[in-house]
Amino acid sequence: MNDDNVYSKAFAREGINQPRSADEHYRSGLRFARRLRLPRTAGLAILFFPVASVLVEEAVAGTWWLLLVGWAFIWPHLAWQLSARSADPYHNEIVNLKIDAIVAGIWIGMMGMNVMPTAALVMMMGMNLMGTGGLRLFGSGALMTTLAVIVTLQLTHGVPHFTSTPLESLLALPVLVAYPLIFAWVSHRTTTRLSEHKRRLELMSNLDGMTGVFNRRHWELLLRTEFENCRRYHRSATILVIDIDHFKSINDTWGHDVGDHAIIAVTRQLQLTLRACDMVGRFGGDEFTVIMSGTSPESAIAAMSRVHERLADFHLPAAPQVRLSISVGVAPLTASMVHYQEWLKAADIALYKAKNAGRNRTEVAA
Numbered sequence: 001m002n003d004d005n006v007y008s009k010a011f012a013r014e015g016i017n018q019p020r021s022a023d024e025h026y027r028s029g030l031r032f033a034r035r036l037r038l039p040r041t042a043g044l045a046i047l048f049f050p051v052a053s054v055l056v057e058e059a060v061a062g063t064w065w066l067l068l069v070g071w072a073f074i075w076p077h078l079a080w081q082l083s084a085r086s087a088d089p090y091h092n093e094i095v096n097l098k099i100d101a102i103v104a105g106i107w108i109g110m111m112g113m114n115v116m117p118t119a120a121l122v123m124m125m126g127m128n129l130m131g132t133g134g135l136r137l138f139g140s141g142a143l144m145t146t147l148a149v150i151v152t153l154q155l156t157h158g159v160p161h162f163t164s165t166p167l168e169s170l171l172a173l174p175v176l177v178a179y180p181l182i183f184a185w186v187s188h189r190t191t192t193r194l195s196e197h198k199r200r201l202e203l204m205s206n207l208d209g210m211t212g213v214f215n216r217r218h219w220e221l222l223l224r225t226e227f228e229n230c231r232r233y234h235r236s237a238t239i240l241v242i243d244i245d246h247f248k249s250i251n252d253t254w255g256h257d258v259g260d261h262a263i264i265a266v267t268r269q270l271q272l273t274l275r276a277c278d279m280v281g282r283f284g285g286d287e288f289t290v291i292m293s294g295t296s297p298e299s300a301i302a303a304m305s306r307v308h309e310r311l312a313d314f315h316l317p318a319a320p321q322v323r324l325s326i327s328v329g330v331a332p333l334t335a336s337m338v339h340y341q342e343w344l345k346a347a348d349i350a351l352y353k354a355k356n357a358g359r360n361r362t363e364v365a366a
């Protein structure tokens, strides 16, 4: 139930060095404590009844009843408050789990190891410890519970009897059935959130932060796949390399902010003009790339002339005097190309042809 651990392990496996801020650590610790709040609150509330039924039989002093009520109904909220107010909620919640383990041992000792309520307590503590901290936390928790049982038996001169009356068994049964279900539900919710989080991270890692189109790494992957598929299934495809004209002078004259706005504006014009299935990428700086599956170079040129027209009428809100234009190199896939880099190179050469021919135009690879 601890996504913190899952992620650090995943990053370690991927060899990604992820420095985590104190704030991130705090928030993930808080989420961890929040996830344990419901199982602890519900679990201890239903555990109250089997333990109380044994204490009735044992005719213990009133103080023990106060402790039992405090443990079953107040401790879960106190534990949450302690974690929520702590500077390190994760560490605090681990301490809470160890307190849970020790208190469970005290009640097991007090009940003379009455078998059914003891089984319910051991099951609940075991699931919490193993589910959150793995074998290591489970091992130390189990040791603490055992020591607490021995000490309590010594102090109360209790004798273990390992039996339960039918009523005690009946009251322990709901814990044995309900607690694993609550725990499984919380784990399921955590897993669902984690996979959604992972999906979003994966998506983000494929996109360019400024424009939202594919970044170079992912676009090249798409290009490679397109290249393989087109060759295998004898399909046609055309790629484009697009560069903003005189972008350096826009930056130098108007500043990098206006330069950034220009990059975003060109991206939007491409997105508005091209088909949704066209794969637009930002190759870096003011350079864009597009894969047009099943498209002839003529259709690509027609699409780009619409972009040229739109840009001719476009004014940047931050600097209306700036005239935006682009040069485009178009390259259809040809049978002679044996590597996707050759395809890209052909589009690049066509782009330089467009630049040399005066810019603000589209040229096709020879």
Ligand SMILES: Nc1nc2c(ncn2[C@@H]2O[C@H](COP(=O)(O)OP(=O)(O)OP(=O)(O)O)[C@@H](O)[C@H]2O)c(=O)[nH]1
Pocket: 243, 244, 245, 246, 247, 248, 249, 251, 255, 256, 257, 258, 259, 260, 263, 284, 285, 286, 355, 359
């Ligand atoms: N504002 C901004 N500028 C960038 C970014 N990335 C790269 N640049 C700048 O973009 C400029 C790229 O200019 P070039 O494409 O080499 O040249 P150009 O002025 O566009 O000239 P031509 O392409 O020949 O028309 C450089 O000055 C880079 O510093 C960015 O993310 N934002």
